[in-house]
Amino acid sequence: MVKKKSNISPALAKNIRRNFLERIIELVLMFSGLIAVLITFGIVYILVSESIPFFEAVTFKEFLTSTVWTPNFEIKNYGILPLVAGTLTITGVALLVAVPLGTITAVYLSEFASHRVKETVKPxxxxxxxxxxxxxxxxxxxxxxxxxxxxxxxxxxxNMLGPGIVMGIMIVPYIASVAEDAMRAVPMAMREGSYAMGATRFQTAVSVVMPAATSGIVAAYILAISRGIGETMIVAIAAGQQPNFTFNPVDSAATITAYIVSVALGDLEHGGIGYQSIFAAGITLFVMTLSLNILGQWTRNKFTERY
Amino acid sequence: MAISNKKTDKDLNVIRALIKKHKKNDQIFAGIGFFIIISLAITLLVLFLDLVIDGYPKMNLDFFSNFPSRKPEGAGILSAWVGSALVLVVTFFVAVPMGVAAGIYLEEYAKKGWFADLIEINVANLAGVPSIIYGLLALGLFVYEFGLGTSVLTAGLTLSLLMLPIVIVSTREAIRAIPVHIREAAFAVGATKWQVTLHHVLQYAMGGVLTGIIIGMARAIGETAPVITIGALTFIAFLPPSPVNDVAPFINFSWLEAGFTVLPIQMFNWISRPEHAFHINAAATGAVIIVLTLFMNGLAIKLRYNIRKKIKW
Structure with a gap:
């Protein structure tokens, strides 16, 4: 070892040490990047492993088809449908508010607004x-x-109406920003062609820009649905925490997320069926939002290369 | 000739009417768009003023130095803001180094291929995972598998998971905006890859990275669901042990294992009470949270704007 060292020049030795350090640094950086992958695996692992005991006690059939969710009652029923119904109803109300407002905002910002208005509105x-x-x-x-x-x-x-409307207002900026990005990506030449034919701004926006940006606009809606489904605090506070199989927005109902919060607020018995049930609810939520996110990304990417 | 002239006039009138109608449509739409945006801005303002007005009776120093209490008049947010601050310290020291390192790796080091793609897809998906899912992950992993319990450390780690994608994405965007010739100049005088990254790339990216960190921290302050899910208490009338003391070595880490509550949970707890007096406390807490988050987000937006204006490659 000592003999070997004497054979190389100090400059070369310094180089070797430096290259070694560079290698270590790269590994550390790579490990940090890997954390993102580990977190995903962690989520899947925890959700699956903690809900396996739950699905040993409750059949998949009951979980997916029963319309009663009463884990805290004497007669326990574990049908996820009431929670899903609450989740979808509130998200539906939110979309009724957010889709028109968000889309109009996006069209206005991308096609109508002056530079100054844009610079003020976006912040x-x-x-x-x-x-x-x-x-x-x-x-x-x-x-x-x-x-x-x-x-x-x-x-x-x-009730589900109030939180739905508020959630809608919350989602407007998401839809507006993703949809506006999509519309801005439409090449100027297409607008110029339309103007040259004598079309007005509104006609160009509706008949040329929006069709060309459909994929991005649809992706914005899909991502908005995903956000609505995963939203927790608005519904946990204002929609009530009682599971209720209804699609009527004036009723009170719990969502999947509100159920998880209501259980977590109580005393959690580790390993009890109440504890396991929130992981079963969580896995349902994760599957729903993940598939929507993937669908949204896919829609957005699929058509972007066309121009 | 006369007949044909008359016909053209009629046609022209029809066309003029049509143009007029379409121009009107333009104006109507622009009006609607402007109205919606103004309404959104007013909504934001109304929400903010509503909180401040409702919570005004509680806006005094006692509110910040009192523990929560059964009596709404004397209740304060001492344990909540101390808890929030301690949790954020953990979040900051975990999420920032990891997020920045991951961003650097993806932009400067990773070679195009399945491995970089895998990380990239995961980062994109993590940003879309509902926050409560992170709470479940933390409950299963940190609280029970690692046995960390419901502590400041667990909450800090949980929120750092949420903040990580934000820091990674903003780091990447900041780095991507730096032109290649900056790196080439450094390489040309013999710098190693890490030296180039640390001394040049990261320096120029600092503004963008900082923007991401501020936005991520603002989000962490307001995040409620995951912290409830890990079992944070809603009523705490004591403080975690102080991180600094007068006995050597002057700092201790026992606060990491302490029970805690955070500002949004305190607010949630007060909203859930039926008595109106507690709603006043909730409004005051909400005003504190919203001032903090709006201030931080505003700072981040301003910072980004300045960078965009100042740096011209």
Whole structure:
């Protein structure tokens, strides 16, 4: 070892040490990158391993077809459908608000707004994205629902309409920003062609730009659905935490996420069926959002190369 | 001739009417678009003012120095803001080095291939995973498998998982904007890859990285669901042990294992009470959270704007 060292020049030795360090650094960086992969595996592993005991006690058939979810009652029923119904209803209300508003905002920003308006509006939308969801939940329960009760006095304190509307407002910036990106990516030449034919801005936007950007706009909607399904605090605060198999937005109902929160707020007995049931609910949620995210990404990527 | 002239006039009138109608449509749509955007801005303002007005009676120093209590008048957010601060310290020290390192790896080191693709797909998907799923991961992994319990450390790690994709994405974007000739110049004078990255690439990317860190931290402050899922308590009337003390070695880490609550959970707890007096506390807490997050997000937006204006390669 000592003999070998004396054979190489100090400069070369320095080089070897340096290259070795470079190698170590690269490995450390690579490991950090790998964390992202590990987290995904971790999620899948934990969700599956913790819910296996649950699915030993409850059949898949009961889980997916029973319309009663009463894990805390004497007669326990584990049908996920009421939670799914609540989740979909609230997301539906949110989309009814967010899709028109988001799409119009996107068209306006991409085709109509002056540079100055754009520079002012985009930061505001970004700020809206930054508002924590627990604050939105406060508004749903203590501001929007009381307002709705003035119009519709029979509305209960906990309902799916109020949180749905608030969630819709929360989602508008997401739809607007993804859809606007898609519309801005449409080449200027296509707009110029349309203007040259005598079309107005609105005609160009609706008949040329929007069809050309369909994939991106649809992707925006899909990602918005995924966000709505995974949203937790708004619904846990304002929609009630009682599972209720209904699609009527004036009723109160629990979502998948609200159920997980309600169980976590109580005393969790590690290994009990209540503990396992939130992982079963979680895996349902994860599968739903993951497939929507993949579908959204796929839609967005599939048609982008066309121009 | 006369007849044909009349016909052209009529045609022209039809066309003019049509143009007028279409121009009107343009204006109507622009009006609607502008109205919606103004409404969104006003909504944001109303929400903010509503919190401040509702919570105004509690806006005093006592609110920050009192523990939560059964009596709404004397209740404060001391344990909540201390808890939030400690959790964020953990989140910062975990998510920032890892996120920046992962971003550097993906942009500067990774060769195109299945391995880089695998990481990239995972980062993209993690950004879309609902936050409560991270809570379940943390509950199963950190709380029970690793036996960390419901502690400041667990919460910090959980939130760092959420922040990681944000830091990675912003680091990558910042690095990608740096032209190749900056690196080539450094390589030409004999710098190694790491020296190029550390002394040049990272320096120029710092603004963008910082933007991502601020946005990620702002998100971590307001994040509620995952912290509830790991079993954080909603009522805490004590503080974790101080990280700094007067006995050598002056810092200790026992606060990492302490129970805690955070600002949004305290707010959630007060919203859930039926008494109106607690809702005032909730509004005041909400105002504190929203001032923090709006300030941080605003700072990040301003920072990004400055970078875009200042740097011209």
């Amino acid at each position: 505001i939308l970004e700020l809206l994205v930054g508002v924590p969801t627990v604050v939105f939940g406060y508004f749903a329960l203590l501001l929007v629902t009381p307002l709705l009760q003035k119009i519709y006095p029979d509305l209960s304190t906990f």
